[in-house]
Amino acid sequence: MSGGVDSSVAAALLRDQGHDVTGVTLRLWGGDADAGCCSVADVEDARRVAAQLGLPHYVFDFADDFDASVVSPFVAAYVAGHTPNPCVDCNNTMKWGRLLDRALAIGFDAIATGHHARVETMHGALELRRGADAAKDQSYVLARLGPPQLARTLLPVGELTKADVRAHATRLGLRTAAKAESMDVCFVKRGERRSFVAGRAEERPGVMVTTNGQVVGEHTGVSAFTIGQRRGLGVALGERRFVVDVDADAATVTIGRHDDLLCDSQPLRDLRVLGGELAPGSEVLAQVRAHGEALPARWEGGCVAWHRPQPRVAPGQVVALYRDDVVLGGALAA
Amino acid sequence: MHYLDHAASTPVRPEAVEAMLPLLAVHPGNPSGGHAAAREAKTALEEAREAVADVLGCGPGEVVFTGGGTEGDNLAVKGSARARRASGDGVVVSAFEHKGVLAPAHRLEGEGFRVGEVPVTRAGIVDLDGLAEALDDRTVVASVMLVNNEVGTIQPLGEVARLLRERAPRAVLHTDAVQAVPWIDVADATRDCDLVTISGHKFGGPKGMGVLVVREGIALVPEIEGGGQERGLRAGTVNVAGAVGLATALRVTHERRVEETTRIAALRDRLAAGLRAALPDLFTNGEQGRKVAGNLHVGFPGVEAEALLLMLDQAGICGAAGSSCSSGATEQSYVLAAMGLPRADALASIRLSLGFASSDADVDACLAVLPGLVQRLRDRTASVA
Numbered sequence: 224m225s226g227g228v229d230s231s232v233a234a235a236l237l238r239d240q241g242h243d244v245t246g247v248t249l250r251l252w253g254g255d256a257d258a259g260c261c262s263v264a265d266v267e268d269a270r271r272v273a274a275q276l277g278l279p280h281y282v283f284d285f286a287d288d289f290d291a292s293v294v295s296p297f298v299a300a301y302v303a304g305h306t307p308n309p310c311v312d313c314n315n316t317m318k319w320g321r322l323l324d325r326a327l328a329i330g331f332d333a334i335a336t337g338h339h340a341r342v343e344t345m346h347g348a349l350e351l352r353r354g355a356d357a358a359k360d361q362s363y364v365l366a367r368l369g370p371p372q373l374a375r376t377l378l379p380v381g382e383l384t385k386a387d388v389r390a391h392a393t394r395l396g397l398r399t400a401a402k403a404e405s406m407d408v409c410f411v412k413r414g415e416r417r418s419f420v421a422g423r424a425e426e427r428p429g430v431m432v433t434t435n436g437q438v439v440g441e442h443t444g445v446s447a448f449t450i451g452q453r454r455g456l457g458v459a460l461g462e463r464r465f466v467v468d469v470d471a472d473a474a475t476v477t478i479g480r481h482d483d484l485l486c487d488s489q490p491l492r493d494l495r496v497l498g499g500e501l502a503p504g505s506e507v508l509a510q511v512r513a514h515g516e517a518l519p520a521r522w523e524g525g526c527v528a529w530h531r532p533q534p535r536v537a538p539g540q541v542v543a544l545y546r547d548d549v550v551l552g553g554a555l556a557a
Numbered sequence: 558m559h560y561l562d563h564a565a566s567t568p569v570r571p572e573a574v575e576a577m578l579p580l581l582a583v584h585p586g587n588p589s590g591g592h593a594a595a596r597e598a599k600t601a602l603e604e605a606r607e608a609v610a611d612v613l614g615c616g617p618g619e620v621v622f623t624g625g626g627t628e629g630d631n632l633a634v635k636g637s638a639r640a641r642r643a644s645g646d647g648v649v650v651s652a653f654e655h656k657g658v659l660a661p662a663h664r665l666e667g668e669g670f671r672v673g674e675v676p677v678t679r680a681g682i683v684d685l686d687g688l689a690e691a692l693d694d695r696t697v698v699a700s701v702m703l704v705n706n707e708v709g710t711i712q713p714l715g716e717v718a719r720l721l722r723e724r725a726p727r728a729v730l731h732t733d734a735v736q737a738v739p740w741i742d743v744a745d746a747t748r749d750c751d752l753v754t755i756s757g758h759k760f761g762g763p764k765g766m767g768v769l770v771v772r773e774g775i776a777l778v779p780e781i782e783g784g785g786q787e788r789g790l791r792a793g794t795v796n797v798a799g800a801v802g803l804a805t806a807l808r809v810t811h812e813r814r815v816e817e818t819t820r821i822a823a824l825r826d827r828l829a830a831g832l833r834a835a836l837p838d839l840f841t842n843g844e845q846g847r848k849v850a851g852n853l854h855v856g857f858p859g860v861e862a863e864a865l866l867l868m869l870d871q872a873g874i875c876g877a878a879g880s881s882c883s884s885g886a887t888e889q890s891y892v893l894a895a896m897g898l899p900r901a902d903a904l905a906s907i908r909l910s911l912g913f914a915s916s917d918a919d920v921d922a923c924l925a926v927l928p929g930l931v932q933r934l935r936d937r938t939a940s941v942a
Contacts, residue, residue, distance in 0.1 A: 281867050284889070325864050328937040
């Protein structure tokens with residue numbers, strides 16, 4: 224229970240379905256930028272909702288693990304010129320990692336969250352499907368879970384639209400009914416990623432070059448750049464320029480035109496298959512951002528070949544593969 | 558429900574409830590006023606003050622009613638340091654003081670004071686050599702607790718006071734005696750202290766009510782200013798019912814202390830022995846011979862305390878780990894870290910604290926449940942991994 228409306232309603236729905244429900248809020252971060260989905264400031268809301276629903280509520284302190292499993296890799300990825308997805312890492316290592324392990328050790332059967340996605344059994348196998356509310360679908364951030372984790376997962380609000388969720392919370396009189404959604408990474412304030420990384424890692428200054436090797440500027444560290452980035456490049460070349468490559472070893476950032484970003488295929492690594500058939504040559508839909516469009520492609524085993532050229536995806540970003548609205552698995556852009 | 562968290566808070570003693578009720582429900586007066594109702598309140602307040610003074614071994618004029626232990630600690634540490642700024646800049650605290658002392662010390666650091674944190678030993682006792690090193694003739698206040706709130710170890714305040722006299726003649730000595738009242742003769746143990754904090758709800762009084770003993774002649778800069786109540790050291794209308802409740806609980810606790818301590822020590826020892834018999838690999842924190850009677854701080858290798866406490870709670874047994882922060886999260890214990898306990902051991906440790914309301918039934922219930930939970934947790938943790 225994050226203290227938001229979705230997990231509040233998830234708890235209420237499970238209780239009303241007759242489950243023996245216990246509320247847990249994770250304490251993950253206590254720093255300055257304690258906002259986002261699981262901040263300590265929201266614990267009180269979660270506790271009050273649980274009390275209102277008549278559920279016991281506990282806080283688990285995973286802050287040290289969170290730092291090691293999510294925050295440190297986040298910093299290391301940016302320093303390496305990659306673009307991490309800390310929410311996906313948190314889901315894998317904290318919620319479906321430490322929390323699930325502890326829940327099973329205590330004797331619970333499953334964990335439930337307020338994610339907008341659906342776990343369903345089709346032809347005897349579990350599937351992760353997009354949430355009923357297409358605009359709020361969060362299956363992307365769950366795409367790197369594995370089948371054993373899915374088997375211990377309940378996502379009760381996945382059948383509802385966000386409006387339904389809020390209406391249900393209002394009907395129940397839950398204090399979180401009208402609460403604003405969290406959008407930011409919980410440990411970095413909006414717009415402060417760069418200073419956050421700089422505060423935790425040494426960085427080398429370097430140069431910014433064009434695709435034909437001409438030096439057009441300098442920078443203080445590659446962590447400020449992500450492939451596809453257009454703003455904040457600090458150079459004016461008369462037309463729109465994008466980051467098209469980040470070479471951390473050489474501390475070099477390459478900028479170019481939008482066309483320079485386009486690729487016929489996207490190399491991937493570390494695919495985790497969640498379900499379904501995924502033979503090379505399969506037609507899939509590939510989604511490269513949490514709320515991006517899923518684009519048609521062919522799984523080639525190690526890469527997806529786009530039907531139409533697409534901008535290169537920053538290394539480290541999650542690429543979720545779907546068939547229709549079913550998650551096949553999640554890989555990382557190479 | 559079996560309540561084994563008396564170090565966090567105790568039920569209010571029936572005698573205290575009875576004494577408070579008329580003041581809550583019948584008497585309207587403000588003790589600072591001038592009419593009959595005010596005089597009634599004033600009489601109740603001053604009788605409470607005298608009762609507190611009797612037990613704590615001080616004069617009634619040295620008793621300052623506060624809003625609890627943390628407030629008393631704040632007033633003592635910040636108030637004495639600020640009042641003595643002209644004679645020095647040193648503030649010395651033990652590393653495992655309550656946050657009510659540590660946070661004010663850090664605040665003073667921001668005001669230009671030097672703050673020395675004295676290490677504590679693995680046994681849970683302030684390191685006297687470290688204390689001697691930290692003290693100097695510019696030290697203005699030293700604060701060492703009488704009993705540690707997590708591991709229950711009794712600190713050698715006599716030795717602390719002797720070192721202060723030798724090495725820091727300008728310093729006042731404060732002790733946070735919040736955890737000591739039910740177990741030891743506080744008047745005797747704090748006779749060398751200039752400032753003594755106690756808190757009502759640790760011995761059967763109401764929450765949000767405390768006392769700071771301020772010995773005659775000890776100057777303090779007040780935290781809360783206003784109408785000059787409590788000798789100008791704590792402005793605001795005194796919580797008369799709270800003061801009466803605290804005083805009554807303190808008197809009852811004092812009268813029964815030896816008998817209750819003996820009874821509770823036997824309960825605690827039976828609990829410890831029973832757990833050890835069922836779980837031979839358990840370890841305890843804080844030197845056994847130097848602990849108060851109600852404290853059992855015990856660790857189970859390979860077990861996550863947070864998970865165990867949840868299971869105990871499900872089974873109707875209330876225990877604790879670390880100290881509770883306002884969000885209800887269990888913070889990593891800085892007390893155990895200061896004692897040099899390995900992190901894994903600290904995360905496997907829980908505090909079971911008994912008090913005047915504890916009974917054989919509580920111990921029986923805990924012994925019936927806890928070993929099985931530890932075993933289940935170990936088995937399932939192994940199978941999950």
